[in-house]
Amino acid sequence: MRAGVYDLTQMTYWTAGEPQTIRFLGSVVYGRGSCQFSVSEDLQPTKSSQWKVVLSAVRGCPANVEGHLPGGPTNQGADTLEVVLPKEIANGKYTFGVT
Secondary structure, eight states, X not given: OOTTTSOOOOOXXXXXXXXXXXXXXXXXXXXXXXXXXXXXXXXXXXXXXXXXXXXXXXXXSSBSSSSBOOSOTTOOOSOEEEEEOOTTSOSSOOEEEEO
C-alpha cells in the first residue's frame, strides 16, 4: 500500500438507483475525452482488483473543450456528470473510481 493513497477523510453514502453529481477539479482536465466510472468491492484496490463499470461517458468527459482546461489545481471549469449506481448493486462498501 502506498502512503496517503487510501486515506479516507469522508465516507459518501450512495443509494443504488439514485444519481450522484461527479465534479472534476484541477487543470489537467482534458476536453472531449472519454471516461468510465466504476466500483470495486476492494476498499484498497490493487492491479488485480475487479471493477464493475457503472457508466461510460464517450466524448466530452470530463469537459467539452479543445485540449486541456486552463488554470491551476483549483480550476473548477470541468463539466459535471450525473452517475447512477445500478439498482442491482448490493448494499455495502465500495471504492468508486474514474478512468
